[in-house]
Amino acid sequence: xxxxxxxxxxxxxxxxxxxxxxxxxxxxxxxxx
Amino acid sequence: xxxxxxxxxxxxxxxxxxxxxxxxxxxxxxxxxxxxxxxxxxxxxxxxxxxxxxxxxxxxxxxxxxxxxxxxxxxxxxxxxxxxxxxxxxxxxxxxxxxxxxxxxxxxxxxxxxxxxxxxxxxxxxxxxxxxxxxxxxxxxxxxxxxxxxxxxxxxxxxxxxx
Numbered sequence: 001x002x003x004x005x006x007x008x009x010x011x012x013x014x015x016x017x018x019x020x021x022x023x024x025x026x027x028x029x030x031x032x033x
Numbered sequence: 034x035x036x037x038x039x040x041x042x043x044x045x046x047x048x049x050x051x052x053x054x055x056x057x058x059x060x061x062x063x064x065x066x067x068x069x070x071x072x073x074x075x076x077x078x079x080x081x082x083x084x085x086x087x088x089x090x091x092x093x094x095x096x097x098x099x100x101x102x103x104x105x106x107x108x109x110x111x112x113x114x115x116x117x118x119x120x121x122x123x124x125x126x127x128x129x130x131x132x133x134x135x136x137x138x139x140x141x142x143x144x145x146x147x148x149x150x151x152x153x154x155x156x157x158x159x160x161x162x163x164x165x166x167x168x169x170x171x172x173x174x175x176x177x178x179x180x181x182x183x184x185x186x187x188x189x190x191x192x193x194x195x196x
Contacts, residue, residue, distance in 0.1 A: 005186055006183045006186070006187075009179060009180075009182050009186075010147045010183060011140075011143040011144045011147065012143075013143065013175065013176045013178075013180045014139035014142065014143030014150065014154055015139065015140050015143060016175050017139050017151070017154075017173075017175040017176045018135075018136045018140045018154070020168075020171065021132075021135070021139075021164060021168065022136055024164060025128060025132060025163060025164075028127050028163075029126045029127050
């Protein structure tokens with residue numbers, strides 16, 4: 001149970017941050033156009 | 034972020050973007066832009082992050098400088114010599130190799146190299162000049178907070194079994 005949560009949460013940390021940063025860059029490139 | 038790191042990153046991106054130019058012109062361009070940055074910073078009298086970012090933003094993206102140099106045969110350093118008068122050409126995309134690398138390390142890297150991958154990704158994020166310090170801090174907090182969650186869960190589970 002705990003191991004399953006670990007496997008799920010560890011990649012999730014990077015993925016959530018990446019989604020946030022990607023949104024920031026996508027918005028900026030849209031604003032510049 | 035250290036101002037010198039920002040300048041180094043900018044010059045590195047300029048060098049990477051200038052591959053279509055002849056080698057001697059590449060060196061010349063890098064030297065001209067570098068000299069211009071130093072001149073603008075000494076004129077500003079400060080070398081803090083905000084000042085450096087402003088100077089680099091006025092210069093425009095390295096890709097634009099190279100495109101201007103490669104395409105119209107225009108002297109980019111001449112435009113760079115008067116940053117107050119020159120307006121950077123609007124960039125088509127803020128996505129560079131560092132930004133894509135950072136996002137890949139945060140996503141694919143997190144699966145292939147748990148914990149280490151996202152941490153290297155964060156280093157890339159902090160090296161990049163495309164995100165503000167606030168955005169970088171938010172991304173760092175997200176990663177650290179979510180990575181701490183399993184640690185807390187393990188503690189909670191072990192505490193639960195010992196009681």
